[in-house]
Amino acid sequence: MASINDYKNITGAATIDTLKVLGEKLKGKIVQHVNSTAVGGGVAEILTRMVPILRELGVDTRWDLIKGGEQFFEVTKKFHNVLHGKKDTVTREDFNVFMETSNLNISEVNTYGDIVFIHDPQPIALVNKRSGNKWIWRCHIDVSQPHEAVWNFLKEFIVKYDASVFSAPAFSQQLPIRQFLISPSIDPLSDKNKDLPREYVDSVLKKYGIPSDKPIITQISRFDRLKDPLGVIQAYKKVKKYNDCRLVLAGGGASDDPEGVQVYSEVMEASKGDSDIHILLLPQNDLEINALQRGSTIILQKSLKEGFGLTVTEALWKAKPVVASNVGGIPLQIKHKYSGLLCYSVDGAAFALKQLLNSPAYAKQLGENGKEHVRNNFLLTRHVRDYMLLFLSLFNQGNVIHL
Amino acid sequence: MSDANEIKKAAEPFRFCTRLHLFELTGIRAASIGDLLTHLKNVSGSCIYYHTHRFLQIHQNFSPEPPNDFAYWISEHLGDDELAERLASIDTVRFTSIRLLRESIISEIEKYLVEKPETYAVKVKKGNEFNFIQALSFVIPTDYAVSTISEFANVLEKVSVDSIYFHIFEAKLRLEKTANDFSNWLENSLGETKLAAKIAHLDPYTYTMEDLRKEIMKILRRAVK
Secondary structure (H helix, E strand, O other): OOOHHHHHHHHOHHHHHHHHHHHHHOOOOEEEEEEOOOOOOHHHHHHHHHHHHHHHOOOEEEEEEOOOOHHHHHHHHHHHHHHOOOOOOOOHHHHHHHHHHHHHHHHHOOOOOOEEEEEOOOOHHHHHHOOOOEEEEEOOOOOOOOOHHHHHHHHHHHOOOOEEEEOOHHHOOOOOOEEEEOOOOEOOOOOOOOOOOHHHHHHHHHHOOOOOOOOEEEEEOOOOHHHOHHHHHHHHHHHHOOOOOEEEEEEEOOOOOHHHHHHHHHHHHHHOOOOOEEEEEEOOOHHHHHHHHHOOOEEEEOOOOOOOOHHHHHHHHOOOOEEEEOOOOHHHHOOEOOOEEEEOOHHHHHHHHHHHHHOHHHHHHHHHHHHHHHHHHOEHHHHHHHHHHHHHHOOOOOOEEEO | OOHHHHOOOOOOOEEEEEEEEEEEEEEEEEOEHHHHHHHHHHOOHHHHHHHHHHHHHHOOOOOOOOOOHHHHHHHHOOOOHHHHHHHHOOOHHHOOOHHHHHHHHHHHHHHHHHHOHHHHHOEOOOOOOEEEEEEEEEEEEEEEEEOOHHHHHHHHHHOOHHHHHHHHHHHHHHOOOOOOHHHHHHHHOOOOHHHHHHHHOOOHHHOOHHHHHHHHHHHHHHHHO
């Protein structure tokens, strides 16, 4: 695991020195993160990287989990989906199941932190046992158009917190508590994002039978309708009439997701007969995903809906020209014609792809701008800094705080 | 400048500080110019500050955006380039307080609406509303303290852009000092009136932070030659 000093070469020493100063200011405070899983999912991924760094900076950081059975997690998954806008019926029984497990966790989980940092809806009810300590609720999901009944249910708990945190301005709601804007981040030293030798990149392309003889357009995403893989193939076909190129659609397994299986088979059908389309159903392998991104000419993210869109962040960090839909957190990352190209449709995506294939110098400039934008705004070090400032803000009044 | 001046020592050393921002969402949104105007009159000074300075922090190498979020939103989402240009051209550097800056933005919009009242009718589509955000500033002293112009120039080369940002923008506008911290110190502690004026006369809103650093360095290096 990387040490904080390893980030100096990427962010500059001054940034790391500042983090150390902030760590000093938080000495003596215990920060307790609570979520529902230690592995899998974006929250666990970010805490795995962040907790050791906060500790190294002198912040006594702990990480605890709530417990829950299958039924509870089915309900929380349903909450997650409807908050994201998916149509489903939420019943009184669902709320009862949620509260039953929550009450068990309230009696069993020790909330000893000076700051108790609750991630997402699953452990949200723990706030019912708050005493004199500070409580933060971190919402990692897009609640810009939430399911009303679920949101109102959660709001009963949210208002009991000292502060909440959202990833994008559009996700915030009218709330009586303070709401902070903290974007997610990528770790530039993780397997998914670290620099790779060209030979390794080539070996991965070779492993998956992707020759480098033509420009490669890649979308990395699950086989999910919201990622619009069929739209990606349509866009590629429109481009292919004018520019010879390859398409790589690579994503995680879909065996546990009936809709994913269906989408995958439709994708296979749509790509039939074109040997320049490479559909890769990959096991979780961060190094290989990294290599596929680095081996690509252009990265596409033609989602119909997105949370923050960290796959875009990853692509920008690799200085790749990116074409992406103007949804979710993507416009926070891509300023159209400056750090990438935004699109709204298949035709728009195809036009942007052709533009970039025909203007490599322009594409290169967009990629370089995108990388700097990520360096300044979306790396783990900025995320750690924002969290430390958030902790400090709980103990200081006013809009200008002298530390 | 003579050699004697180069080693002139300030009575009061200059202590570099740095500032960090945390962004707070207000939940306040505007979908039309009328909404924007109403909220501009009522939101906190920290909101006005955030939306007129955010671009400086987000784009440190090259800025693709006009110098305030109001102008950007009016152009991108309301589609009114003329009003956007008027707001983008507000000479932020001449204001010594957020209150005055706010009044100027409001007055520009009000004047425009008198000329073109049809602008009131334009509404942005859902999801493209203007979200008011405010900035919480954290001021932190650094270990760097300097007493001569040479030392000042050497340290300026090393400090973070956050530090330069603090002394140039935040000290003047948010803490309502008469000039930026660098000019204040050069004039009051070293008696370098001309040098102080040269830095005070830069329009920092038209530079990226790295370019601004280079420009100030150039002025200082020239002075100690």
